[in-house]
Amino acid sequence: MTDSFRVTLVITLCALVLGCEREERRLNSQQPKGPQQMVTQVSLQPGPNVVADTEEGAFDDNAQGTTEGQILFAQMNCSGCHSNGGGGMGPPLMDDQWIYGSRPDQIFATIAEGRPNGMPAWKYKLNNQQIWQLVAYVRSLSGLTPKSARPGRDDHMNVKPAPMQTPNAKPKNSQSTTP
């Protein structure tokens, strides 16, 4: 027994290092400071002219943050232009082409400040933590974040049932007690 416990201890220490970051649930978003002084109209060369503060940390290797980003991506209707990352009115996010750079702070700037030709500035709508979560998700779309932290398939509960699933009266809704 004792031996197996000594082993346990060692593994634990290693695992602590590996696991914590990925699994941490950052629940207490402390009061974020206002949007930094960035100039909203941007020059077209990649990269912002100010570096976004990373105090709240990028969520790149944090599973929960990335998933929250995924949820925001749907809720904020980013798909309206980017579809599910495939691109449409807006550029695709799944490929490795980055007009304004793929570094977290660059994507942060893109989301916060907006870009010409339609990308709105979100810094007044979302707080930094949320933007960082979106950054993590957007980067995960093109595999720039650690695989272990990337979200799995979406349950897309909120969309209508997929076309191939024509609702079938019998087994479901067995409880509908409308007289």
Added chain:
Amino acid sequence: MRPVRPAADASMLPTVTYGPRSLMWWATLGFSTIEGWTTALLVASYLYLRQNYASWPPLRTPNPSLLVPTINIVLMALSIVPAELASRAGKRLDKRGVQFWLLVTSAVCVAILVLRWWELWALRTRWDTNAYGSAAWTIVGFHASLLLFDVIDTIGLTIFFWFRRLPLKSYSDVSDNTFYWYFTIGVWLPIYLIVYVGPHLF
């Protein structure tokens, strides 16, 4: 402890037995039951999910192709012959027979296992397309793992019989191996009918 009085002598009892008299046979039976039951539960889930669909397979999903699976099930049927002959040779303690028929059996097993790869794609859907794909892939995949285990078992036994001098109880193991093989292909028949033929019929 009370004093003991010998009342029976076991020294004349056999040390190698076949079928239900050997412990290995019972172990095989036990694990066959477990694996068979797991398969049954998977198939039940497959049918349960089917209720969520009006058409099966779902719209825009083609029926599974029957070519490879049918070839494979014929192979399985044929594989009974060498397996049975190996088992019988084992029951005669006939080393040559065992060696030869085990070799044939392993060959057929490997062929079946290889065909299983195309059998998966014969489902003509992907596991991540929808629940139908997931269910079909899981069932066929799970059976593939049983197949793999059986193949390892058979090949191992074959190697032993060709390259090692074995104690006599190995001859009894041959018939248990055949027994397990029968189970593996026996449990495949319903899968073949439900997962591959089923969608064509209803």
Added chain:
Amino acid sequence: MTAPLPIDQTFDTATVARVTAELDATWRERPGFWGWLTSVDHKAIGRRYIVTAFLMFIAGGLEAAIMRTQLAVPENHLLGPDRYNQLFTTHGTTMMFLFAVPMMTAMGIYFVPLMIGARNVAFPRLNAFGYWTYLVGVVFLYVSLFANTGPDTGWFAYVPLSGPAFSPGHRVDVWAQLVTFTEISALCVAVNIIVTTFKLRAPGMSLNRMPIFVWAQLVVAFMVVFAMPAVAAGSTLMLATDRAVNMHWFNPAEGGDALLWQHIFWFFGHPEVYIIFLPAMGMVTPIIETFCRRRVIGYTALVMANVATAFFAFGLWVHHMFATPIPELGQSLFTAASMVIAVPTGVQIFCWIATIWTGRARLTVPMLFILGFFFTFVNGGITGVMLASVAFDKQVHDTFFVVAHLHYVLIGGGLMPLFGAFYYWFPKVSGRLLSERLGKWHFWLFLIGVNVTFFPMHALGLDGMPRRVYTYLAPTGWGTLNFLATLGAYTIALGVLVFIVNALRSWRAGELAGDNPWDSSGLEWATSSPAPPYNFAFPIIIDSVHPLWETNVEHPVVTGLRTDRREILVTTTTDAVPESRHAAPDPSIWPLYLAGCMALLFIGSIFSPYFVLIAIGLSVFGLLGWGLQSTKKIEPELVQLPTGAMVEGA
């Protein structure tokens, strides 16, 4: 091969001594750490199982204590929701998968061979493999918990909450694979117990002479065989694949179904309760018989009750799902089944009370725990019948009422008899007695603690307090009873602490017990305590359920088993007539090796499919090594061909 011994005359001690010496040499464990790793003795393995499972009991208990502290007062800030969810999930998972089931099966591994007069289980290496796999699960869960990767969706892991969309990271994967490990180990034990009881019983121990405890273990083994595959399929082949390779088993948008998981989980989950509870029932009988010094009334009834319970247990899983959208007609069917299952249990309890009534009870600690079992368990049984009612269940389902119910059933029906069994069989394992005085302290603290903790929870549930809440608001008025429950929880902890002290002290310096301290009737007491590696020098021939209460002065035995190799006597399934001799395997490292491959396979599969391939590759060597070991020795064998003909040769 030793010379055949003379039949039908009492052995002089010299002969016995010679045989014992030879057996000692053949069955000796290898010394040192290597010997510890390679041991295949069912007693060594069983002891490890028991110790590990008990450590898990302590771990789960500590988690419970922390949770109770959090809930002691409204809006407590000791734990946040994240930590609390990990704790209650780990508590449930630990208690169900890592304590209760392994502990009960471990008691089987240790005592079944002794009770049926066998020298070992039928498949010693499989037995070791089962333990190592279980240990992997234990280490895996707790390492993950400390790495902040503890599962946090409940021990039932309902989808879609536990699915990929709502449980990011690997917490739920840890749960899913942990379940797989415990399933594998439980199934190995089950097959082992079944074959052992069917083929290795002492000559003359026909099925109707099998001890009740062995019957219970046999029935439970069959339940495991049919229950565990469900959750193994659900967690490994559905939930894990949903999360890892984007399958859609449970994704409603793609035709998957969230209720499928609940059906599969509870098809396993409900029998699980009886898998924990039936072996405990089996422990009650010998304790009562011993301390009332009489044969139990209604042996057949008890056996039938066991079998009936096992059958019904598979027919009432839906009563965990009354609040979900499922057809009402079905529900009433399951209501009936859930109520009927109370009958066989009732029969057992009545038989025991009658036995105590017609005997003369000695109120030793084991007996006290049996009385505590009646008091606590019957309460849980009654609330169980209440919960079978759909109308009532819809009110208290998923509230603290259910928490109270399940703890009354599992502690009353599982732990009480188990502690009784610890006091009863401790001398068999250690050769020393546990202290009765500390035992009484243990009993009273535990009994009071349990009732103070869980009785108020009935009221809390009816007052609308849901389960699995990390806190509650003050205006709800749940504070007082919660505080009381927390006090009770500490009392339980104190009681268990007393037991631990008692066990540790007695293990070293307890009063020496002798071979049969309680003058019990079971075959396990017919050998020395603790038993030698080969359990019995000669297979004892028996002709009753209570061999040691027969008036004969000496045991008729079977001779002629080889002493120069680990030979065990195989008997026929129903009548236990000697049938053949079987050479049991020597100590082996391969079980550990293969368990390692298992660990790599399932833990690795969380991170990358390549680990699966590697693990399979490695385990091929393991299987070959396993096979090689059992074909190493070439010795003259006596072969009985299926034709019946006997062939001698090598």
Added chain:
Amino acid sequence: MHSVFSPASAQARIVAHLWWWMFGVGMIVWLGVTLAALYAARARRGERGANGLNEVTPTVRQRTERGIATATFVTLLILLAFLAYDFTAGRALAAHPKVATTIRVTGYQWWWDVLYEDPDPSKQVETANEIHVPVGETVQFTLRGADVIHSFWAPNLNGKKDLVPGYTTALFFRADTAGVYRGQCAEFCGLQHAKMAFYVIAEPRPKFEAWLAAASTPMQPPTDPKLVYGQKVFMSSGCPLCHSISGTDARGTVGPGLSHFKSRSTIAAGTLANTRQNLTRWIQNPAAFKPGVRMPALPFKPAELDALVSYLETLK
């Protein structure tokens, strides 16, 4: 405040009676068995037989066995009685008079969306975490789970029903005493499962009608400059992306609708009393009250926050 013991609807009454009966019978059985066990432990009926075993005379043994049989039979009778009572109760609960009002409740992590269905879409009323129902009429609930499984449970009114994604479930009750009844999510649904409560306000028809009418009127645009500023803050910040306010451009569907927000008694699904101070602290940092909540802490300047709160306070 909310308890199975104080039923306020026809349905809850049935269950409460069932409970008290089962409780009474159960208690008797429990005491009976315990006392029997204790008495048996003190009894000294056995005589020493062979090997010092306790044996009893055949007649005693016969009587004991008859006792066992009788006890079993009685158990069976009690169970049958329970079964019969349960079935009648079940039938009574399923008896479904004409539905007056249909309310659609959707469970989100971690709040309740409430929609009063009406053939005329303009008359549909959407609110959150507070459900007004008329007393003495059967109210039908159509239940949906938006993300994970939740369970809708107001103990005083009826049993619970799960909200399973992919399924539509239904529940109904007839409140017969006016009052405010608390309910809470009863299926573990993640981080804030503990703080996902709702209130059912049962009131006489006229009061209910009045509330419904009031609730369906769109919000009037503010006139007071401070409030105008507050509305501007609301509209120009992230709020409208998630929240809706009738009569404005705020049409978010992610969070609870805020029309007539001030008419509700609590904030954050029954977590905080709906006071100005609480509201301010909540907006400043929601996660401080509900760790893990989806609502972000937006960076408002003090003046902005003050105006915003004042504006929300006017949504009566």
